[in-house]
Amino acid sequence: MKFLHRFLILATMPAAHAWTPGQEPPAMPLDSFQLPEGLEITPWAASPALFNPTNLDIDHLGRIWVTEGVDYRGKAGRQEGGDRIVILEDTDGDGKCDSSKVFWQDPELVSPLGIAVFDNVVYVSQPPNLLKLTDADRDGKFDPKSGDKREVVLTGFNGKNHDHSLHSLTAGPDGKFYFNQGNTCAVFTDKSGKTFRVGSYYYKSGGGEWPVDTKAVSGEKSDDGFVYVGGFTVRMNPDATHAEIVGYNYRNSYEQTINSLGYVFQNDNDDPPACRTSNVLEYGNAGYFSNDGTRFWNADQRPGQDTPTAHWRQENPGSMPAGDVYGGGSPTGVAFYENGALGEKFNGTLLSCEAARNVIFGYKPETDGAGFKLDRTDFLTTNPEKQFDGADFTGGVKKKAAPDQDKLKFNFRPSDVCVGPDGALYVTDWTDPRVGGHDTQDEAASGIIYRIAPKGFKSVVPKIDLGKVDGAILALKSPAVNVRYLGYQKLKTTGASAYDAVAKVLEDPNPFVAARGIWLMPYLGEKGRAKLNSILTGTNAGDRLTAFRAIRRTDGAIEDLPYARKLATDSSPEVRAEAARAMRYRKFDESREVLVAVAEKYDGKDRAYLESIGIGAGHDTEALWKAIGQKMKPGAPADWTDIFARLTWRLMPEAAVPSLKTRAAAAGLSEAQRKLAVDSLAFIKSKDSADALMDLAAEGSAVRDQALWWLVNRSEGEWSSFGLKEQLKKRKLIEDAVPLVEVIVPAKPESTKFTVADVMALKGDASRGKTVAARCVMCHKIGKDGPDYGPDLKGFGSRQAPEIVARSIVDPSFDISHGFEGTAINLKDGKWIDGHIVADGDPVVIRATGGLTQRVPKNQIASRKDMDRSLMLGADQLGMSAQDVADVVAWLKTY
Template structure:
């Protein structure tokens, strides 16, 4: 942990068991949702799972009291918990449940207290890709997320949301299907707001479950979200698992895990030359928001944002992400980067500084008995005392729908400066002073108590709330902005005046607050469309999403002039604002560049048209893709633009490129044609076109056998012994050419196996040695091999990169083959690596050590 900090045990089993999520109330009591009945252990406690309340009654920094608020059979590994005064909101798919503790004794009494299912329809009973916790934002709205199990829910205003994908969960005994519909049946369906949402998603709504919006979607399984006082939403998202990430949620943004209609998962759309992080989050596709910090294998869970003063002003603005697979709480200090944020990761708290993983999906669940890998942080939060609290689901395994700790252990740790004394501010919500104290709380859901009662005061609260605009803490100033917008005409006038504030964050917050009230949004948007801050203009852009063309056109064209040709967050925000108006906005842009040579387009103009992919620009993008005078990056972007355009002209342009170009331009053009000829371009006669051009003929294509030889049992010493040898990087440089057959290293090699440019630096020497000596012991996810058995008995082994007809398989050396579907007898997953072992490559122990020394020095 950081120098000057200490970590202490605040509570441990048996006071709590298997914590999935936690929250803290205004008294400093920590409430915990338990997952004892998780998956295969669904009947371990036949009374059901519990919500427990823990308290430090004597103020010594350790909990000494624990009792059950509620335990009932309906609770099965609930994944979310929020405590809002006497309302306890539990996320327990398929339901979002509100328990009201009427007598306020923190103990459930069915005769007195109330239980209400606020919303239902969230697929994934006892499945961790389902419903997650509620967070109250600075705008008083409730935010929560659902994983990619899909959902079909109706809010209290009668508006229905349909969110599907191609992901069909494996249910098993512990999690049977809930609904008659399947996620695939909802894939591509419109919700009542007119938009298509797929995969995991984040919801924002009023506390009464009206005014519901999906503000981000197409995740795999965003476990939780945190909302800063400036209204910025951050989340983490686990993956498959080589590309876990921490990211800023661009409002209404698409994260890219599935195709736009949800029917194709990322690996079915991985294009030649793309690494997994790029393809998994579709970072080269128009319509995908920036992925943020992609760090590889992981299992991210809870997330929190530190806005308090207890650690000193230098720690304000700290983003904390719990990483259960890596036994770590990541820290970030998000920095403004154009319209988005730069996220630089460091280990805030870890039991595993070497980051040698065990018991994770990335290692096929292989476990270790080393205790430092048992720390599985399931949640992280900030207490009302300003300390950071961490929930630990103590277990040798994480993910894979498994848990191996039969003791159902668990703990809560407190992280604070050395000598920290916990002081939970006391306040009386019946007084304005007490309400302001609550609003200033470091604990996000405690703040909502002050927000609610100050809002109820109306105009009477304007002056005291406006007083917070002078607070030394910028996050408290931002909370005042949101609340003032709720306090009638005088409050709104105060907020409008802040649109001219010198601080861009305050201007952006003021615009958002006014937008929540639907107060003169277009008037303010027109003025702020030329704001010097890209972050402010980003807010204007996304606000245009559902605004009709006639009212939004001039604002969007003004915003387009503010694009610098580089800022991807800004470009995507602008594209979101153009939703449903793409063709008209593109036509207006094209009219301003009539006759311009497409090879001389500015980066800004090229980027704007690329984001909209208008059919009218197909000839120009075709010219750019074919132009060898342009960079490969620009040419591939043009190929991608053509790939997203329906109609025959773009398809024929791709056929020209596949026939006449070379390198990645040729390969990607052919990839688009083969993968989408039967869907996007169905009925256009592309099979005949491809045959006539000699690009693909199912009747004459030659398929060559490709078999990876089975290695003999290794005679090399254990990896630890080889790692202890002194490696010579110069000798290793002479040996590295053997890696180029399957790996990209810098500018050399092929994109077949994982890119090794930075791999060795991120792993211990022993891990790198093991990967070379025995590659089958740990196969990177996304690089599993497939054996295609042909009907004539021959085998083709490699990576299956497309489910289309033809089947596309890439084999050793990056050789790609097109296999007509009618020639395939069966496909099976290989149980070993596609990579040759060290001995198959002719490497002895010293050569392996030399090669590793070179790779670690890159």
């Protein structure tokens, strides 16, 4: 068995900082990794060359740049001088790093989560700033005294030393920069003077630094006229002008990758229930918070909705498709493999690191109408059995590294993946028995970089002369995304004289490489423009789409409206959807023709297509609905086609209220058609819509229950200003305010009657355990029973070791799962309510033990505080014996 010895690299090199790592955990056996046939994984670098890697990039010389997080969260300040950015290099070509030097170490650096390198310019994501560092003398060491320059590109990002903060910057094929921010949110102003105000209820949560009061701006418009909440993705020019928010309302998207056709992919963390990998539909709303940022998804979960649907609001108009929702996890870095050493069959592979699951997922995204199908595989894993441990979604128990080699699979924590200019993949490994929960257990702060390449691979980094067109073409064809940017910029500035060289790129058999040339055509003179026009009338839908996107990214240098008008009737739904989204910032008299034409070709099923129409309409959804009606002539409300009804649902026009009320009550329509009409009314923010729902909630109405549920929900949410509660009482649709019930979770006992060791010494009886587990139904779902309060128990016991399951029952406060922290509300009458806050409006909605949900008017709240113990009761408090716990553990292993 081969083992990686962590100090085989740079064994004699002294540490470059005062902090001294502790005891090293055992090394990962290389044969623990499973990866595609024909590929091999080899150690490329390890501590002390690097520690706790958070993000990496690879420059055109093949050097790997790494941001470190030694001072992560509770370990802040343990490294004298601050965190570091290190440059790693294989100088002798033997496939292993033999040089490590510190580019920059500074107290300003505290677990930075992103780095992007463009020749001698380095961008670092370090809240509250996005930094630009220029290594003027190119000595690989940032030193302002030697003329190196530090610039703040943008500022106003919350979450220094917080996971949900500013993430990495990446160059797109359009020459633009992309970066994202988690739901700690931000208020920032680009270099054009445009301010973006992105807020939410998630404020001062989970530690870190919060210089901007994003809770105060939640629901406010940004200078582009739109409201943004939650995490978001920004596209901007390299000089930080012309910034746009191209996706928003995430929880915590760790990183984005943009392929050469201009599609943006990301992953997003909501542990434990609904992590996902997705395509970012341009300008799309991911659906995590309510549109004003005050309500979490579970405050608006409808009766019968499953978690993935409710979590990303997939049955709400205005939410983009969620992609692959796979459950609990801790997604991190992403990359899109287009060309290189791995071979043609891997071209077009989306890679997504999932640290909690000890895996890098692989996807081959397939277009599905205007969206994508994302079928998931395990590209690289140490845990094919999928028995996970040391993560929030497994119970969050802190588990120290064990010498047992079988346990080491849990220590593989891929934090990032990147394609090098040699065509190989490089993976940073955080190497820790714990992930999530703002915690680390590896006191050595170990780090590894693995290389994935064909067996027997010899790394060759092409020598690129960026001063010449041929060198720029070589850079443009690079497998490394940020190297391609260098070639793009050189060819763009060269202009018409570079046309012939770039035109040859269009002939490349690899469609991703060929697409890179399309983006340059607008800048290559008359021949470039002519070629662009010929591509737009060609037979390849992907090329037409890319060409139109290239025109759109010229920031108005080429007028895109005439092209959009032609493409609105294109044979490809993804091209038509792009034409619709391109109308977002236009006046309706300009966009009407395009949007109506695109709407006419809606098939009634394609969610990404429908959402693109709504996105493109921007603030003119009412006018568009009327224009579509004039064109389609849908007839009487009960005679509408399902296509027109679904368009109405998405556009949310106030003028449709009478017709929707008629459809909801129409006996000749199916139950599904009537329910869609009720849902449509619920998303139209008008008093008329509320009145219509009140009529539909009357006794004897076929949609009474649904209408009433929406009235109660909306009266506490986006319709709170309508004062519906009194009207609902007058109509006897709801009762007078129910007195608030005090709910106090008992304090954690000072000691327990038995220990985890006592439980593990017993043999469990699964059949008896199923009966005993009925006590858990007050907080957990078991089958169809139980509330959405604690984690769903299905599959819980099979994902981790029995001692971890036992610990979570015996002492649930030992490590509280992230996402299940409690809040204690003190009422002015002296009562206390302990629970999860699911909506922070007026009233505050809090869910307590047993799933009891109460609505607390803010004027009745004296104070509130975070709880320092679990909301779950321990085994002793539930009257369980050690044998009871052993039995439940045995049952959970089968459930």
